[in-house]
Amino acid sequence: MKVTAKEISKQLGVSIATVDRVLNNRANVSEKMRKRVLEKAEEMGYVPNRMASILSRKVTFHVAVVYKEYPAYFWEQIETGIAQAELELRDYGVTVHRFRLPVEAFTESPERIQEILADDTIDAVAIAALGDAISPYLKASKKPICTFNVDAQNSGRLFYVGCDYYSSGRLAAELVAKLVPAQGKVGVLLGGNHDYQAREKLQGFREGLEEFRLELCKAVRLGESDLPFQPGQQWQKEMAGLDGLYVATAELGNVAEFFSKYPKHQVAALVGHDMNDLIYKHLHTQMIAATITQDPVSQGYLAIKKLFSLMVLEDEDAKQSTITKLEIVMKNNASYYT
Amino acid sequence: MKVTAKEISKQLGVSIATVDRVLNNRANVSEKMRKRVLEKAEEMGYVPNRMASILSRKVTFHVAVVYKEYPAYFWEQIETGIAQAELELRDYGVTVHRFRLPVEAFTESPERIQEILADDTIDAVAIAALGDAISPYLKASKKPICTFNVDAQNSGRLFYVGCDYYSSGRLAAELVAKLVPAQGKVGVLLGGNHDYQAREKLQGFREGLEEFRLELCKAVRLGESDLPFQPGQQWQKEMAGLDGLYVATAELGNVAEFFSKYPKHQVAALVGHDMNDLIYKHLHTQMIAATITQDPVSQGYLAIKKLFSLMVLEDEDAKQSTITKLEIVMKNNASYYT
DNA sequence: TTGAAAGCGCTAACAA
């Protein structure tokens, strides 16, 4: 038999409203009554029905998700997770508003973000905190905010959902170390802007290599002129003679494609991040030895679910940040990541 | 504004019951009315509230989950997923009944399972189809049944949730091939009973090695007398001189522990399945180079969620089997798998 | 401090 508040009230001979007040720690109940009800509830094994509760409270919860346009393949995976959460929570009165903004909105001209933060039809915000420029706005806002994918440590955000970039670099080091021929020379290819994530990855990679008694021979930063890749660019000269290469930027697929067109540049162990069609292809050609993913689908999903748990269900556990899994993808498990 | 059935009925000047009948494809509605309502619903962007529906239908859904006792660490991970689904679905009137049975219940004496299948307080069953003995009982039962972790192909089950063991073996081959020194000798250690899963893994491993131009030098079956591991056992003699070893049975941790105690047996690349404290420890000692997990938490979670989606929400998509991810775990991402 | 009653959105008798 299902134990309901009504059933408890009947047994106790009090009104259902009183039972409700006790069960939800509302004011205006005598200490005696509180005890009586609590005891009975315990005895009968009462479990509240969140469905009925939400239905009757007519809750609506509008959450804005703010993230970037590129790399498209990556944010589309995040969007898959967002869609999943949306579907699961739509009965609970949750509406998701997506704001996929150009990168400038996070760096130079944050007006759009300010607007969202000021919009009072929005109950909570999940934002990929790309660029430090927006941090002050996050701090200034009184809205519940969580960060995902990229954290903003001192922005007063509720929690962060995303990976640990230091570990990410460390894992890359382990992979390169294990996949490269003994005593091979290893290098790293970095992106143009050396942001927090890039710094953490590099640091992790360095320390990870030490663990395997390898040292980093070359660290090359890609410049404006290096993209798109063509033969004869500066970075290729610098990378010459390496056996293992860690691509710490979002160019893994393009590097592999380049190597496959101009095989003389090729390295024995090519490792990097994320998954897309090109990376998938070159896991299959064995041009890429392994890639590391950070479970973007979960990141999108959890950011929204946790905001809902915390704000609507008032589950304090949701305040904890969630560090998402780093997964190793090779040729024979690549199909699970597309 | 929220679009409800009531709102539609008001706009159309018909009763809410009629709208309900159309929206749920119930009988006794004129074709004309059906059209009118459907159009209006479309126009207004009606989205049904599953919560209210379930509340009013007073649905209850009792699902039995049937699985094994050992290896304990593995089924406890499955239980984590079950618990997750339970929590998420308890509002929807779902009750989960767990039956963690000794292995004999799946092989020699399936009475307990027959009982569960005959119990008509149970609405659906999720079962790990260990052993062919139970297949006929599954087929005979008219209850909705899904299999998880281990499939029973011709049992008439609705769907399967679990990994592909062939791929699993293939991935193991890729790992051994990439981690073993060039031209190394590789072997495989098999469990006592050569069931479907073991055969698939072995087959996958064989073919996977071919892909890397390696051949399987040794395949050793563990016997009764080989457990627990001690120096001087038959399998150790057979394994002597190998550079790479794939432990296809649930003994990876114990093999590593043995090697660490008696280092002369040690191999350069030790690879196997699953995650537990011992495996975690030896990923850290580098005794184990990598292990492959099959996302047991998701298996438990999805088995129940999908049964619910299919039977209660009548979502036909849930009929599709789900093949769970194979994940590669090494030292630097092991912490995400404990 | 307590209780009565209306209602969230949907469903299921029962009537018409």
Added chain:
DNA sequence: TTGTTAGCGCTTTCAA
């Protein structure tokens, strides 16, 4: 074929 009504379990006025 269509409509009326009483709930599902809980919350929220409003009154006592």
